[in-house]
Amino acid sequence: MRALEALKEKGIKITKARIAIYEILTKNESSVTVDFLYDECRRLGLNLNISTVYRTLEIFEEKKFVEKFYLGEGRYSFAIKKNHHVHKLECSLCHKEIEVSCPMQHIGELLKTQTGFTLTEHKLDLKGICEECKHKDKE
Structure with a gap:
């Protein structure tokens, strides 16, 4: 199972909620909100509190497993971290x-x-x- 491997690789304790949240995140093309994750977990039959979703996302974020996006007005969404993409800044x-x-x-x-x-x-x-x-310009 891909979720188990991914969580173990990041050193994250395995729980049903964490597996479900990981799978929901990976199945979505774009980022999702905490409310969406909570509703999806409940729809899958998991009996959990929304605080469990928040704690799981905090752990995923600490382990650099997800990216957190500020949507304005105190709202955030989350997505599994994708390949690190960079740009060059030229003087x-x-x-x-x-x-x-x-960015x-x-x-x-x-x-x-x-x-x-999109x-x-x-x-x-x-x-x-x-x-x-x-600094050279100021001299």
Whole structure:
């Protein structure tokens, strides 16, 4: 069973609720809310409290198993962490490049919540001035 392997690999104690939450998260293309997870667990016949869902998500987040997306107005959604995608940030003066984590999954979740629009691809060019060049400019 994939859920058991995934949870064991992350060092997460195995419970019926954690297995169910993992499976619900992996079956959904986009992020889901705590209420959605709670309702789905109840629909599957699990007798649990919503606090169990919150605690499970906290553990998953601590173990870097899920990503948490702020949807505004104190609401969050969660998704299984996908492959780490990065972009390069290039200094406009010296052309030094650094890698930064891609913010687009978070932006995609916000867009989906606010507009119903699902991103299928993106391009992101990042340019700026690095710390060293900023200091040289002031001298």
